[in-house]
Structures are given as C-alpha cells and as structure tokens.
Amino acid sequence: MGLKGIEDIADRVIKPSVLRGVTLYTALTAIAGCALFPILWAVSGSLKSAGEVTTPTLFPAHPQWSNYREVFALMPFWRMLFNSVLYAGCVSAGQVFFCSLAGYAFARLRFRGRDTLFVLYLGTLMVPLTVTVIPQFILMRIAGLTDTPWAMIVPGLFGSAFGTYLMRQFFRTLPAELEEAAILDGCSPWQIYWRILLPHAKPAAMALAVLTWVNVWNDFLWPLLMIQRRSIATLTLGLVRMQGEYVARWPVLMAASILILLPLLLLYTVAQRAFIRGIAVTGLGG
C-alpha cells in the first residue's frame, strides 16, 4: 500500500472522528456554559453593591466581600447549617439502610406476590407530593411531631420507592453465585445482605445518599409547613425568611445562596466517582 493509500484511510478514519470530537465538545461546552451561567451570575451578584446588582455586568467594579459577612449577621447561619446537615444526614443514612434492605428483598428473596408488590410500591412515585402533603401534615400533627426536628427526619427515614428501585436494580446486577456461595458457607439471609451484598453496593448506596442529601438540603415546602422555630430551621427556610425581611438586599441573598450551595458542591466533589459509577451500574443514567 502506498503513502496515498494510507492517507486515504487516515482521512476516512481520523477526519470524521476529529470533526465529531470538535462538534461534541463544542456542544458540551455550550450546555455546561448554560448550566453554569446562573451560578456565575449569582457569584457575581453576591459581590456587587446594592446599586450595581441590576446592571448587566459579570465582573463587579468593586467586589463587596462584606455581603458575605452580612449573611452571618442576618441569619443564624451555623445553627441552620447544623440543622440541614443533621436532617440530610439522618434521612440519607435511613434511606440507604432501608432502601438497600428492601431492594435486596425485591431483587433476591423469593416470595409470593413479590413483583406485584414491587410494581405497586413503584406506582407510589406517580403520586405527586402535593396530593400527600396535607395527609402527611395531619399525621405529623397527630403524632405531635410538628415543629420538632423529628418532623424533618421521620417521613423520609424509612426509604422511598425511588431508592428501593435504585438498590434493587443494583442487587440484580450481582452474580447469583455470590449469594449461593454464601448460602453454602452457612450465611442467613441477613448475613448475605450485610456481609456479602451490601459491601458491593457502595457505589449505588453512595449515589442514593447523594441524591437524598441534595433533596433534603434543597427541600423548601416540607420544612416551611413543619417548622416555625428559628432554632430548628433549615438553610432554605433561613434564606427565604431573609428574602421576606430584606427584600431589597439582593447581593446578600445571592451571597447566602452561594454559601448554601457550597457544602453540596463539596459533597458532590468527594462522592463524584462513586456517584457516577452507581448511576452507571444501575442503568439509571440518561
């Protein structure tokens, strides 16, 4: 084959792939830019003065770091951060534990009506929160849990249809022989779950924990209904109440938003690899 032949092949093989790469990365950069722009705008806004905030510039003329200091002065930030971490942490731990247990049962144990029960459980995902929010409120009131930290923890603690689905999908990917080897080694169903299958489920558990954490962290409606006392309020409540009291202080609100966002970014950075693996393995990725 002559040099010309090789060039022809190179043209056919390399050129489309280079072109494809350029197109793909241009598109991805554009999408990432669209997703990042509001955050950049918020960062920019948080450093502007009250007068400058409405001007369409990305870089403030004189960055006002004092906006951040003011957030701490205007709301009990550390207390609310502690509350949010406590609620998100407890609910995430509960979700991982109970959803993995239920997922294991639905994926691996054989019992009559298993699949029907699973479909019914999954069907609850179709019911919007707005339909159940009032009955849930009444239940919490009867239980005497409104305006206590329990109101934030208990409803989400015992798992969810989504989490159970995620864990079930993961357990179904593990080879049956692993479980059979454990059965022959003398393990009970609990020991199989706890000692053999759960250690493998770390990526899925991590993905579920992160998703739950973000949900609880960002939740506004439920804490708004449940919590009156400032001492047990979440960051989202703090932010919204600040908005009510200081309507015109957009830069301070932006600064507070950024501060609330930071722990989530940190969590996502730490758990990113496991999170992506979990989503990929369970086949939930888009």
Place this chain on the structure above:
Amino acid sequence: MASVTFEQATRCYAGAERPAVDRLDLSVGDGEFMVLVGPSGCGKTTSLRMIAGLESVDAGHIRIGTRDVIDDDPKDRDVAMVFQNYALYPHMTVAQNMGFALKIARIRKLEIQERVSDAAKLLDLMPFLDRKPKDLSGGQRQRVAMGRAIVRRPQVFLMDEPLSNLDAKLRVQTRNQIAGLQRRLGTTTVYVTHDQVEAMTMGDRVAVMRDGVLQQCAAPRELYRNPVNVFVAEFIGSPAMNLMTLPVVDHAVALGDWRVPVPREITDSTGELVVGIRPEHLEINGTGVEMEIDVVEELGADAYLYGRIANADNTFNQQIVARTDGQDPPLRGSRVRLRPQSQHVHFFAADGRRLPFSRGTG
C-alpha cells in the same frame, strides 16, 4: 466422607416441557470421584445443585451417607462447592475468603488461621493470602475457590465446571492437580463438565447425561469400549466414533468388501443398523472401502484423516475419520482404502440402543 445417592431424583422447572433431571438413579461411592458429563442443557449442573440444596427436588430422594437431605438447608448438608466463575467474595482477601465459612460457623480464630494456612500450603497460596481476588490470575483464583472448599473439610466436594475459565495449558495442569488432590484427601467428589476429555481423565467413574436422563455410568474405559447407545458412543472419544447407518442385506452388513454377518432375529426386525467404528480401529491397507481424504490433521505421533467414503450408489458423501501413524500420513486429496477391525466394531439398533452382538472388546 460419605456416599451420595440419587434415588429417582427429579427436578421440573415451571413451564418446561420436560424435567431438567428425570428420575435420576445414581450412586457415588465414599471417596469416589464421579464426573457428570453431557452437552449443555443435559441436567448435569442441575443434578449437582440438587445435592447442594440450591435446587429443590420435586420427586425422589438424595442421600448423603444414609441421611435423606432433600429437606435440609444447604448449610446443613456438609457439602462445599466450587463454582464455574469461582464466586469469590471480591471485598475479602484470599485468607478471608477461605476462612469465611468457618467464621460464620463461629470456629475459633486460631483454628481458622491454622486450617486456612494448611489449605494454602497445599495449594501454593501462601504468598497470596493478603491479596484480594482482583489481584490474582485466573489460575490462582481457581485455587482459592478450591481452598475455600478444602478448608471446610466437608463430606462432599461439588465442582461445577471449575476449569472452563482457564486457558488450555493451565486447564490440563489444573486438571491433574485437582485429581491428585482429591485422591490425597479422599473426599467424595461430584464434578460437572461438558468436556469429555476432562471427564475421562479425571473420573473414577463417569455418568453421561442427556436431556435430563442418565444414559450410562461406568469407568472411563468401559464407557469408551462399551457405550450403551449411539449418544454415548458419539459423545465419548475424540475425534468421535464414526457412525454409519448401513442396510442389512442377506443377514449381513457390508462396507465395501468388508462384511459382518448379523444374527437372524435382528435382521428380521429391522432393515438397517447403525455401525460404529472408532478412528483408531480403521486399518489403512490395500483392501476395504475407498476413502477420499479432505483434511489431514497432524498431531505429531498420530495423524487423523478426515474424508468421505463411497456409499452403495458410489457417491462419496459418508463422512469418516481414521487414525494413522503420524510419521508418513497420506496427502490431502488422495484416496486410501479402509478396513474396520471386526473385533472393535459396535452395532446399534435404529433407535440407538446397543445391540447385544456388538464386539467392542477393546
């Protein structure tokens, strides 16, 4: 140690047309190495899993020693299994994998260590005890799976195609190691494979299965010499036995100028017979049926000639394999004459049964 006995053991899967294992009667002696062999879907793995308790027994019984175990939990049957994909626990080290069953049984830590290290020495695994399975080669993983079974000192070893994930050379090496180890430990072993060479070289006895039904159970040499039907005859031996359906004419079957008389009662009932001749029982000389050689497979000591022989209408379309000396085999495309050694010819009825006047004597 203990014997294993299947008594009319049957396993039916819901929705299947026929049972996966159909009234299996098989007895594995104390300390015996029994190989279950057959094509995929023949019920060999299901039978093994029935002993382990991983498949339920729908009818009949399975005894380990004198105890009927069909209602016992797998863990109470005192059996250890080596899986095809080894099923090692990826998050545990080699030592933890091997000692896990003992840990679950709450055996003292010191004794676990002792037993794990004994098994590791036996299997040359001492340098790998602290490694995770992902850091081991295929052969090492296979040995860990063996070690996990040995450490438990069970009454019965169950092995489900444990060599199928190894490369050809390692498979031969490990095959000998497993057979040697089993003889040393003297533990009753039921071994499943689809590879008839593995079956013949490892087993004290070999049970050939097909469509859930046991065809024949005998020592390897007996299986080779006296297959009870066409299926066993064809399945055991490599290359496979030549099988030809020949018409019975004047109370005899003929292949070229080679004729064998057939008893009258057989001749009366059927018009044709299946004649089986192993490749090594065809002599190449100046007489007999003419063969046109398509392929010559040279293996060094021997050579196999693949070709066709002429039918009654003189067309060359009956496939045949013959073994010859590897020193100077005939060339591809040439024609030779084959003559069966009469004392080694097998006869089967049209329905596949071996006929009583078969002369296979070795």
